[in-house]
Amino acid sequence: MKRLGWGMIGGGEGSQIGPAHRLGARADGRFDFVAGALDHRAEIGRDYGTQLGIAPDRAYGSWQDMLAGERGREDRVDLVTVATPNATHFEITKAFLEAGFNVLCEKPMTMTVEEGEAIVEIAARSGKICAVNYCYSAYPMVRQARAMVRNGELGKIRLVVTNFSHGHHGDATDADNPRVRWRYDPAQAGISGQFADCGIHALHMASFIADDQVESLSADFASTISSRQLEDDAMVNFRMEGGAVGRLWTSSVAIGRQHGFDIQVFGETGGLRWTSEQPNQLVYTPLGRRTQIIEKGEGRLHEDAQRLSRVAIAHPEGFPLAVANIYCDLADAISGEIRDGLPLAQDGVRSMAAVHAAVASARENGAWKDARPSIFR
Amino acid sequence: MKRLGWGMIGGGEGSQIGPAHRLGARADGRFDFVAGALDHRAEIGRDYGTQLGIAPDRAYGSWQDMLAGERGREDRVDLVTVATPNATHFEITKAFLEAGFNVLCEKPMTMTVEEGEAIVEIAARSGKICAVNYCYSAYPMVRQARAMVRNGELGKIRLVVTNFSHGHHGDATDADNPRVRWRYDPAQAGISGQFADCGIHALHMASFIADDQVESLSADFASTISSRQLEDDAMVNFRMEGGAVGRLWTSSVAIGRQHGFDIQVFGETGGLRWTSEQPNQLVYTPLGRRTQIIEKGEGRLHEDAQRLSRVAIAHPEGFPLAVANIYCDLADAISGEIRDGLPLAQDGVRSMAAVHAAVASARENGAWKDARPSIFR
Amino acid sequence: MKRLGWGMIGGGEGSQIGPAHRLGARADGRFDFVAGALDHRAEIGRDYGTQLGIAPDRAYGSWQDMLAGERGREDRVDLVTVATPNATHFEITKAFLEAGFNVLCEKPMTMTVEEGEAIVEIAARSGKICAVNYCYSAYPMVRQARAMVRNGELGKIRLVVTNFSHGHHGDATDADNPRVRWRYDPAQAGISGQFADCGIHALHMASFIADDQVESLSADFASTISSRQLEDDAMVNFRMEGGAVGRLWTSSVAIGRQHGFDIQVFGETGGLRWTSEQPNQLVYTPLGRRTQIIEKGEGRLHEDAQRLSRVAIAHPEGFPLAVANIYCDLADAISGEIRDGLPLAQDGVRSMAAVHAAVASARENGAWKDARPSIFR
Amino acid sequence: MKRLGWGMIGGGEGSQIGPAHRLGARADGRFDFVAGALDHRAEIGRDYGTQLGIAPDRAYGSWQDMLAGERGREDRVDLVTVATPNATHFEITKAFLEAGFNVLCEKPMTMTVEEGEAIVEIAARSGKICAVNYCYSAYPMVRQARAMVRNGELGKIRLVVTNFSHGHHGDATDADNPRVRWRYDPAQAGISGQFADCGIHALHMASFIADDQVESLSADFASTISSRQLEDDAMVNFRMEGGAVGRLWTSSVAIGRQHGFDIQVFGETGGLRWTSEQPNQLVYTPLGRRTQIIEKGEGRLHEDAQRLSRVAIAHPEGFPLAVANIYCDLADAISGEIRDGLPLAQDGVRSMAAVHAAVASARENGAWKDARPSIFR
Structure with missing residues (x-):
């Protein structure tokens, strides 16, 4: 099973949801965490990224940098998770979809219905997956x-x-x-x-x-x-x-x-x-x-x-592994097996x-x- | 503690609520079950009443007979429970209150708001207790x-x-x-x-x-x-x-x-x-x-x-003893100690x-x- | 259904188990509480008995008095409950069984195995029921x-x-x-x-x-x-x-x-x-x-x-009604229908x-x- | 935080415990799974290892090969997990401890008390950690x-x-x-x-x-x-x-x-x-x-x-994350911070x-x- 490349926007130090996504992505060993723009403060985000094991050239200072950097790479990430403040979800998700990335967006996906409709349309047009984390x-x-x-x-x-x-x-x-x-x-x-x-x-x-x-x-x-x-x-x-x-x-x-x-x-x-x-x-x-x-x-x-x-x-399984299940379904979807349950x-x-x-x-x-x-x- | 006399209208053989009231009234030994009009079929009701230990002259064939019989007795019942079909609650409760009996009425007390308001007024005027079985x-x-x-x-x-x-x-x-x-x-x-x-x-x-x-x-x-x-x-x-x-x-x-x-x-x-x-x-x-x-x-x-x-x-206590608690509060109320919680x-x-x-x-x-x-x- | 006469030894004021037995015996209306020797202090026991509605001549000052009084009556009690201190269970149960009464004894029935074996034998000989309250x-x-x-x-x-x-x-x-x-x-x-x-x-x-x-x-x-x-x-x-x-x-x-x-x-x-x-x-x-x-x-x-x-x-039923079930089985047993489960x-x-x-x-x-x-x- | 190298013996395809260890080791991102001898059938074990992302030269055909291969590497694994059949735990654990590896052994650690005492002594002598998976x-x-x-x-x-x-x-x-x-x-x-x-x-x-x-x-x-x-x-x-x-x-x-x-x-x-x-x-x-x-x-x-x-x-956490907690404590211990709770x-x-x-x-x-x-x- 080929391991996929994964990147994250937001979810920096002190965030609640960041660690849950990292655990979710890592738990089953199907994604490697290879890129990130983890903080709106560029330096802090880059430092934290390298601390978490991202190579320095893929520890970005902003989502725009990450978009620019990844879109040009042969080994670009297979999936981008958007875990930024709610009001920014639309813009970032839209940009990455349009650039041909698969996206997992935190909820709420957008602030307005119109934005949401736009995302649906863009995802359809791009042929890429746009999932929302209803974990x-x-x-x-x-x-x-x-x-x-x-x-x-x-x-x-x-x-x-x-x-x-x-x-x-x-x-x-x-x-x-x-x-x-x-x-x-x-x-x-x-x-x-x-x-x-x-x-x-x-x-x-x-x-x-x-x-x-x-x-x-x-x-x-x-x-x-x-x-x-x-x-x-x-x-x-x-x-x-x-x-x-x-x-x-x-x-x-x-x-x-x-x-x-x-x-x-x-x-x-x-x-x-x-x-x-x-x-x-x-x-x-x-x-x-x-x-x-x-x-x-x-x-x-x-x-x-x-x-x-x-x-x-x-043997109980809990919340972090429910998040991991979203990543399992995403890994399957990216590999061509669309799971019906993926939100x-x-x-x-x-x-x-x-x-x-x-x-x-x-x-x-x-x-x-x-x-x-x-x-x- | 003086034992009180209790009578019941409705709640005859096969009724669900009849046994619950009898158990409730009996559980703490404060009421004696001495009168009843247990069934709209006069003969059946009288038979069942005597079977349950009511003296033949107080095992009535109808609520009207019971009203007539009890109102004239020196040892008339201290409390009447009304457990008849819903549409008859108003008429029976009203009649017994007006004749100076304390009443425990099954819910719903009446079918209309106006009837309910009338009951409140009659109870106030009579100085008698009209309780409703929110047990x-x-x-x-x-x-x-x-x-x-x-x-x-x-x-x-x-x-x-x-x-x-x-x-x-x-x-x-x-x-x-x-x-x-x-x-x-x-x-x-x-x-x-x-x-x-x-x-x-x-x-x-x-x-x-x-x-x-x-x-x-x-x-x-x-x-x-x-x-x-x-x-x-x-x-x-x-x-x-x-x-x-x-x-x-x-x-x-x-x-x-x-x-x-x-x-x-x-x-x-x-x-x-x-x-x-x-x-x-x-x-x-x-x-x-x-x-x-x-x-x-x-x-x-x-x-x-x-x-x-x-x-x-x-040591769990259950539903029948919640009903019994209503009867406890009624026994107290009849004896002059009004409990705040009685519905x-x-x-x-x-x-x-x-x-x-x-x-x-x-x-x-x-x-x-x-x-x-x-x-x- | 004929109501049965019931008497109690012990279970006086302040006792935990006394009220449970009275509730149990009363709940289903098959027993009338007509005799008792409720306290080892004769006067206190008699007073409490009459307070609970026992006729003065059957509110006894000791279990010996009760035995003497009840054995001579035509309407003697159908069942005696023994709820005295443990060490006295044997003596009292034995005496009442030998006098031809049905007995419900609190647990432990006796203090020694030999006493227990004696009770089994006496009960068998007398043809009377000796139940134990494994409620x-x-x-x-x-x-x-x-x-x-x-x-x-x-x-x-x-x-x-x-x-x-x-x-x-x-x-x-x-x-x-x-x-x-x-x-x-x-x-x-x-x-x-x-x-x-x-x-x-x-x-x-x-x-x-x-x-x-x-x-x-x-x-x-x-x-x-x-x-x-x-x-x-x-x-x-x-x-x-x-x-x-x-x-x-x-x-x-x-x-x-x-x-x-x-x-x-x-x-x-x-x-x-x-x-x-x-x-x-x-x-x-x-x-x-x-x-x-x-x-x-x-x-x-x-x-x-x-x-x-x-x-x-x-609709939950609780502990007191489990005790009442023992009395139901006893009422049946006394009436000739032995229930297999009665302890x-x-x-x-x-x-x-x-x-x-x-x-x-x-x-x-x-x-x-x-x-x-x-x-x- | 430096990521540690981790290897596994046993836990191959179809094993219950293997995936739990891999998830546990991966969940918090502190270990990289870099070596393994996952099956007693050499070829199958090597294949499965590479499938799971281990480099071919560290996907070993036996624990002996793994011991030989890893002990000579500069970047040798920091921790070896032993998840083989019970009777082999002693031999393998002993060998790796003696070669200076930290070991996490599945339970039971050994089959005899004497073997267990030997492991305690070897671990003490080696200065290495020998943990047991009481997760x-x-x-x-x-x-x-x-x-x-x-x-x-x-x-x-x-x-x-x-x-x-x-x-x-x-x-x-x-x-x-x-x-x-x-x-x-x-x-x-x-x-x-x-x-x-x-x-x-x-x-x-x-x-x-x-x-x-x-x-x-x-x-x-x-x-x-x-x-x-x-x-x-x-x-x-x-x-x-x-x-x-x-x-x-x-x-x-x-x-x-x-x-x-x-x-x-x-x-x-x-x-x-x-x-x-x-x-x-x-x-x-x-x-x-x-x-x-x-x-x-x-x-x-x-x-x-x-x-x-x-x-x-x-937000519930379950069994796999309890296993992960053992790995957290091990990562800390290997990094020099011994946690008192580690078994x-x-x-x-x-x-x-x-x-x-x-x-x-x-x-x-x-x-x-x-x-x-x-x-x-």
């Missing part, structure tokens, strides 16, 4: 859930209920902490706070497992800490194209919830439950029968779930459309809005 | 939760999230089963299905623990099984008078959920979680500290929680107002509605 | 477990693993508290501390579910708080007559365990797990298939489990033999001992 | 548990209770499956089956967290599937040098248990519980206070727990002494045996 969808048991739905094991889906709630922004006295504050400040975060931060993971998950798309939604937003301009708690009701009803609650003031990202999917002949704090099990109830525990690695899983698990049953630019633009629809709905007291980008209506 | 609020750890909120242990309440979801009506092929069908038929169930059946327990619980009242709401109803006229799944967003945000999801098609009645309450300085399938614990997280498990019987509970528990820590006609009419507001909102695509009866606006 | 075995899901084993759903049993551990005696500074100290003092507690107090519940449960008897055992006892003469922690390995291996751990210094009474049973074709803190579920894994959750009330339970549950699926004097004497065998083994560094009373060898 | 001890929350014990947060330890039980060998019809059978065949597995396979992980964990050593033990072994010569179920009671009592149960026929490796530690002032299927939490009860949930990443953990966690609170040859020889003591005890009906290698008596 929760790469947990083996999430892939199992999706496969079960596709396989008809739940019948037609009626209802999807998902939460992504935590309490880490619940301290009002901490509201001026810059690591918290920016998320509720439209100048930095855009038009939505908690829904854009966590809610879209849950919404993507709903579509992913139910194997259907969100068509319309109605939102109720609240800023429970009054100094906040953007919402720290949101409820979104939605309808999917196939007719399923959706319920999504997301909060950052749910004190005591640590990482309360859960999903339940109910169909005509069964129900499923998955929770991100115990990601290695899936709780399944076939209609009229007992609830069963499906375990990662149990040996009768669908192929995608089997493939993305590394160690034996009940792409299409997913990214759908999220942006949902964010904009939710904000508009919340402003109009919950009026129902079309949640789709115009290219998918 | 979940009588679990010791629910009382503990309310006491903690009142005591300021969570700070000002920001957010209440509650679910009451099960999957027992999730089988479409069972939709014609008369035990299921009537709940979704307006001719029998009234204007609401699942929200009126389970949702109002959750809404009452929200008010009860948060120690606040629901002011307004917005509802999204769905009949996920298309033959149903009334909703089998509902989401209700609400606001409380004190400003708290509320989220309530209720479903009867959540296959695999057995009795998914949970509540989470989040304030400025802490969060709580309680779930009805493990009712003897309360999960509490003070802001910035670790999550703790509060156990029934642990010895540092608030008075009300301590009083309503019978056996030592971690009363005021709670019953608030529920009806919320049901009507939710139905109106759902019909208008989620328009926000005042959820209060006019007497409480 | 955990009356939980519906424990009955389900036993029925599954009998029904061959686990195949031949290979292994039983059970724990009964708590931490309520873990505070060394509390070791002089008289409510704790007596349990570790041979003058008051007899030859064993924690094993005789909690361990024998677990050992009975092992026999009960595995439907087999303990044949031999090896014990390791420890007094982890050095001031204690009797063990506060014990491990007992055992073998059953049918060949199954047993492991039993019991402790009172397991700080953080509240009521850690669990059992796992493993056979050739499946495994089961039950835990007393969540008694309404049973976790079942058929060989080579997924783990399933069996719920009280689920509708496909074995008859005994179905019969002893009162409210719908996932009897035979179980009581087996426990005493096991206690004596364990103590002897522990003293000899774990030497294996026959655990059976001589009448069952 | 469970490298979970962040296990390190936290140990730190809490050391820090006195539980007081003097009284009791350690640990289980390592699964049911994956519970199918008697599968007993001839070669992947199962060898474990119970003395010719292949040595003198112990399940205890040597899983039990020693639990015993190491007990010592690790309690920060004390096992002094003596008494064992009860059973072959519940009669065709097995070695035990598939074992109970070991032990005493630690500091006086603590230990209980260890291990089984491979516990059908329904997947990976039931749990530990509870009880001291004078608190109790702890950790379970390998939910490794990111620790349950802690300070004496007389409520049980608390300690979360990986919570921000008030002891240094060692903090250091070995990569992603934010409640070493001393731990390996203690395990062998315990296995031999347990076998001897089981043969003598549980007679107590000194569990220490002679060098540590």
Whole structure:
């Protein structure tokens, strides 16, 4: 198996997400970390890159330098990960796609729907992969859930209920902490706070497992800490194209919830439950029968779930390896085997459309809005 | 302690709720079961009553006979429980209150808000107790939760999230089963299905623990099984008078959920979680500290929680003893010691107002509605 | 259904176990509490009895008075519960059995094996029921477990693993508290501390579910708080007559365990797990298939489990209703329908033999001992 | 940070443990996988090595070739992992240590105590690191548990209770499956089956967290599937040098248990519980206070727990990253910063002494045996 070249933009020293990407890319030995522009401060970024083992000539001072440097190389990177501040995702992703690179972009892929639609179009034109890091969808048991739905094991889906709630922004006295504050400040975060931060993971998950798309939604937003301009708690009701009803609650003031990202999917002949704090099990109830525990690695899983698990049953695998699974799928995709589950630019633009629809709905007291980008209506 | 006389209307042979009330009334030995009109079929009801140990002259053939018979007795019952079909609650409760009896009415107390308001007024005028069987609020750890909120242990309440979801009506092929069908038929169930059946327990619980009242709401109803006229799944967003945000999801098609009645309450300085399938614990997280498990019987509970528990820590107590706690509070109330937690006609009419507001909102695509009866606006 | 007369010895004001028995006897309305000798202080016992509704002439000052008073009555009690200090169980139980009363004796039934054997013989001769309050075995899901084993759903049993551990005696500074100290003092507690107090519940449960008897055992006892003469922690390995291996751990210094009474049973074709803190579920894994959750009330339970549950699926029932189930079985037995699951004097004497065998083994560094009373060898 | 050179012996295609080591070594980017003798079939091993990216001249056909090849190189590997069949561990580990390589050996380190003692001596003489892969001890929350014990947060330890039980060998019809059978065949597995396979992980964990050593033990072994010569179920009671009592149960026929490796530690002032299927939490009860949930990443953990966690609170990390933590500690150790928690040859020889003591005890009906290698008596 040929090892691929990988580069990263952003994710420098002190970043949370940088190490997760590096671990994810490295874990299965399919990528070599060979290039990077890790910091907007050129010198610091170059130093950190060489410290991490990048050759000096590929430890770039800016993404523009990296683009210029890599595009000319024979051995240019096979994949670029964009882990910069949200507002810059569009510009960088666009530039690299246009130059013929495969890109993994952190979420949110863009700030507007129009930008998102542009990325979809550019990716299509370039023939390159533009993936978005909805990494929760790469947990083996999430892939199992999706496969079960596709396989008809739940019948037609009626209802999807998902939460992504935590309490880490619940301290009002901490509201001026810059690591918290920016998320509720439209100048930095855009038009939505908690829904854009966590809610879209849950919404993507709903579509992913139910194997259907969100068509319309109605939102109720609240800023429970009054100094906040953007919402720290949101409820979104939605309808999917196939007719399923959706319920999504997301909060950052749910004190005591640590990482309360859960999903339940109910169909005509069964129900499923998955929770991100115990990601290695899936709780399944076939209609009229007992609830069963499906375990990662149990040996009768669908192929995608089997493939993305590394160690034996009940040996837990966690979040960093879900990120690694995105990289596995990317390595396969770059090598020509497109995996159906890999989240792409299409997913990214759908999220942006949902964010904009939710904000508009919340402003109009919950009026129902079309949640789709115009290219998918 | 003087034992009190107790009678029951409805709850005859084969009824689910009848045995729960008899166990509840008997468990602590404060009531003697001395009178009853247990079935609308007079003979069957009388037979069953004597079988259960009621003296023949107090085993009545109808509630009207019971009213006539008991009102004239010196040793008339101290409490009448009304456990008849929903549409008859108003008439019977009204008649017994007016005749000077204390009443425990099953939920829903009435079918309309106006009837509910009438009951509140009649109860006030009569000086008698009219309680409604929101028995979940009588679990010791629910009382503990309310006491903690009142005591300021969570700070000002920001957010209440509650679910009451099960999957027992999730089988479409069972939709014609008369035990299921009537709940979704307006001719029998009234204007609401699942929200009126389970949702109002959750809404009452929200008010009860948060120690606040629901002011307004917005509802999204769905009949996920298309033959149903009334909703089998509902989401209700609400606001409380004190400003708290509320989220309530209720479903009867959540296959695999057995009795998914949970509540989470989040304030400025802490969060709580309680779930009805493990009712003897309360999960509490003070802001910035670790999550703790509060156990029934642990010895540092608030008075009300301590009083309503019978056996030592971690010896579970369940649903029938929550009903018994309602009877404990009623025995105290009849004996002159009014317990703050006992759910009363005021709670019953608030529920009806919320049901009507939710139905109106759902019909208008989620328009926000005042959820209060006019007497409480 | 004829209501039966019930009387109680011991269980006076302030007792833990007294209220549990009264609730248990009352819950299903099959017994009337008509006689009692509730306290060794005659006046206090009589007062408390009348306070609880016993007629003055049947509120006795001593068990001897009660025996004398009741044996002469036409309407004498149908059942006597003995809930006095352990050392008196034998004498009182013997006297009432010999006088032709049915008896429910608290555990331990006696202090010696010989006394236990005598009770078995007397009960047989008298034709009366002598039950012992191993109430955990009356939980519906424990009955389900036993029925599954009998029904061959686990195949031949290979292994039983059970724990009964708590931490309520873990505070060394509390070791002089008289409510704790007596349990570790041979003058008051007899030859064993924690094993005789909690361990024998677990050992009975092992026999009960595995439907087999303990044949031999090896014990390791420890007094982890050095001031204690009797063990506060014990491990007992055992073998059953049918060949199954047993492991039993019991402790009172397991700080953080509240009521850690669990059992796992493993056979050739499946495994089961039950835990007393969540008694309404049973976790079942058929060989080579997924783990399933069996719920009280689920509708496909074995008859005994179905019969002893009162409210719908996932409405929890707890410890007091397990005690009530013992009274249900007793009411049936007195009425002529002997229930197989009711724990009897035979179980009581087996426990005493096991206690004596364990103590002897522990003293000899774990030497294996026959655990059976001589009448069952 | 200089990247280190790493090589592997064994762990070829189809091996379970090979990929876990490679992932562990790669995850944090501190080792480059540069040499290997991955299979006892020379050609297959060389091919697989080059496939995994090893240069052809360092893809060796045997461990002897690798030893010869690497010892002469300037850039020789900094660490060799030995993941060959158990019976070969001693010879290979010894050879590489003597040649001046650092070694990570899979467990069991040797087959006899004498061999283990030899390794300890050789490692000391060589000044090289000889680690043993007790990887469970490298979970962040296990390190936290140990730190809490050391820090006195539980007081003097009284009791350690640990289980390592699964049911994956519970199918008697599968007993001839070669992947199962060898474990119970003395010719292949040595003198112990399940205890040597899983039990020693639990015993190491007990010592690790309690920060004390096992002094003596008494064992009860059973072959519940009669065709097995070695035990598939074992109970070991032990005493630690500091006086603590230990209980260890291990089984491979516990059908329904997947990976039931749990530990509870009880001291004078608190109790702890950790379970390998939910490794990111620790349950802690300070004496007389409520049980608390300690979360990986919570921000008030002891240094060692903090250091070995990569992603934010409640983002689970699992088994492969526990292995990676061993490699982190090894990278530090090789770089001169010895981490206290790294399991070493001393731990390996203690395990062998315990296995031999347990076998001897089981043969003598549980007679107590000194569990220490002679060098540590």
